[in-house]
Each structure stands twice: as C-alpha cells, then as structure tokens.
Amino acid sequence: MSYMQDSFTQVIDETLSPTWDEVLVFEEILLYGTANEIKQDPLSIIIEIFDQDKVGKSEFIGRALAKPRVKLRGEAYAKPKFPPMLEWFEIHRGADKAGELLAAFELLEIPNDNEEELPPLPAPKEITVYKETDLRSFHGPILPVPRGIRPTLARYRIEVLFWGLRDLKRVHMMSVDKPRVDVECAGQILSSSIIPNAKKNPNFCNPVKFFEIDLPEQELYRPPLTIRCVDCRSWGLLHWLEHT
Structure with a gap:
C-alpha cells in the first residue's frame, strides 16, 4: 500500500515529440513492506x-x-x-x-x-x-534534468530539399488544392512553401530550407523526424498525411 500522489509537467505546444527537460519530485511517499x-x-x-x-x-x-x-x-x-x-x-x-x-x-x-x-x-x-x-x-x-542523467547535446543542421508531391488523395471527399509539408524534430518545425495549385504544378517554388537544432550525441536518445503534409484551405489547415 502507499499514498497515491500525482503531478503534471509543463505544456509543450504544437509538437509530436515534446522535450520537457523537467524533474517531478514527490517529497514523501509512505510505503508498506520490508x-x-x-x-x-x-x-x-x-x-x-x-x-x-x-x-x-x-x-x-x-x-x-x-x-x-x-x-x-x-x-x-x-x-x-x-x-x-x-x-x-x-x-x-x-x-x-x-x-x-x-x-x-x-x-x-x-x-x-x-x-x-x-x-x-x-x-x-x-x-x-x-x-x-x-x-x-x-x-x-x-527543476531541469540533472547533469548526470541529461544526454550530452551537440549542435546539428538539418537541411531539407522540398521538391514536390504526387498521388495526393482526396480528403473528406475534397481534392487537395494548396498543400505544404512540415518537418518536425525535437519540437522544432520547418515548413515548406505552399504549392498554389497542386493540379497545375505539384512542385515547390522554394525547395531548399534548413534549421539548426541541439540533439543528443547518443543515437538511442535522438527524437524521430516527423513529416506532415497539410492542405491550406480557406477555412483552416487539414492534416492529411504523416510519416515518421
């Protein structure tokens, strides 16, 4: 038996791979047993x-x-x-x-x-x-993660070549008109330019983009690279494809 305790972390906005860098401490927990x-x-x-x-x-x-x-x-x-x-x-x-x-x-x-x-x-x-x-x-x-537990970080530059899209399927019975691609890693998002009309020209006008990010040197701890494609419709964004 024990007294149940709970706590919650900070909120990380708009990411599929949040990094909290946070320690939660329960000061006293009463446990029964040897x-x-x-x-x-x-x-x-x-x-x-x-x-x-x-x-x-x-x-x-x-x-x-x-x-x-x-x-x-x-x-x-x-x-x-x-x-x-x-x-x-x-x-x-x-x-x-x-x-x-x-x-x-x-x-x-x-x-x-x-x-x-x-x-x-x-x-x-x-x-x-x-x-x-x-x-x-x-x-x-x-409280941040202590030095002995925190992974060793190094600075990296991620370069993305946004070339084009093809075989875009309908979403909710509507064809994809103005797609863009978001690449996310460790909470940072790199967005491509928006294709004005995917039917006429499915290629991106600004193909090369990059961002710099701190990543763990240990490969085991590295976050995934998530690729999302959204259709930028007049009434909002619709996420329709995701790949990690």
Whole structure:
C-alpha cells in the first residue's frame, strides 16, 4: 500500500515529440513492506499523456507504466546503478501503441539525520507552465534534468530539399488544392512553401530550407523526424498525411 500522489509537467505546444527537460519530485511517499520487498518489487509508476487544448477538456493520448530504480537507506548513490539512465517506455492507448516516453525514475529512501543526505537537486529555472484547472498560464520555477542523467547535446543542421508531391488523395471527399509539408524534430518545425495549385504544378517554388537544432550525441536518445503534409484551405489547415 502507499499514498497515491500525482503531478503534471509543463505544456509543450504544437509538437509530436515534446522535450520537457523537467524533474517531478514527490517529497514523501509512505510505503508498506520490508526494504527487500520494496527493492525486489517497487511500486509501479503510471504516466498519462494528454493533449491539452485551449478550449474544452484535455484529450487522453495514452498511458505508460514504469518501475523506479530503488535506493535504500545506507546505500551509496553512485555508479553503476545511480544516477539512473534514461529509458524508453512504450505508451499505449488501449491495445494500440501510441508512442514512446524517454524518462528515468528513482525511489530514494529518506535517510536518518546522521546519514548522508539525498543527492542534490539542480537549481530551478523559470518557465511558463499551465494549470489543468483553468488552462491559464503562469510563470513558475521547474527543476531541469540533472547533469548526470541529461544526454550530452551537440549542435546539428538539418537541411531539407522540398521538391514536390504526387498521388495526393482526396480528403473528406475534397481534392487537395494548396498543400505544404512540415518537418518536425525535437519540437522544432520547418515548413515548406505552399504549392498554389497542386493540379497545375505539384512542385515547390522554394525547395531548399534548413534549421539548426541541439540533439543528443547518443543515437538511442535522438527524437524521430516527423513529416506532415497539410492542405491550406480557406477555412483552416487539414492534416492529411504523416510519416515518421
């Protein structure tokens, strides 16, 4: 048994691969059982992901389950077990796979006064976060991922040659008229020019574009490259194709 606690991250707008760089801390959790029982079979952590819209309720995207790395009282917080490494956890919505979560979880027993302290937390940084209750933004501090867990980043330049489109299928019984392509990586989006009339000329007028981005040096941690095609209709944008 344990006392259930929950918390939520900041909201990352308009991306399929958000990067939070955030630590959520539950100060005190009361667990029942022996130290060895907790070590061998720690409590499960439930992570739920939502799409938070400006109007209406948040839409449930999926759920992931994880087991934390356990450090008992008196154990050293040192390699190879600590700090824990980031891992990929599958996100599911029912029986369907809905993505992957890159995260690390640890459960640290609170030491006695005469024992070594828990590992220090990084200094907080100010950022705009959101309240689920009223969807209004407010400025507040968050804790970034500690240096020992954070991936090593390097600067990269992604160049895209937007040449053209073909075999565009109808969407909602309407033909595609003014398409464009969005390329997204790690929350940054590079958009092509809009094709004014795909029936007359399906090629882009401005083919070469690029953007610079910080990506993990470790290939395991690198986010996917997502390609979306949208039709820019007069009444709004319609996402009709996506490829990762």
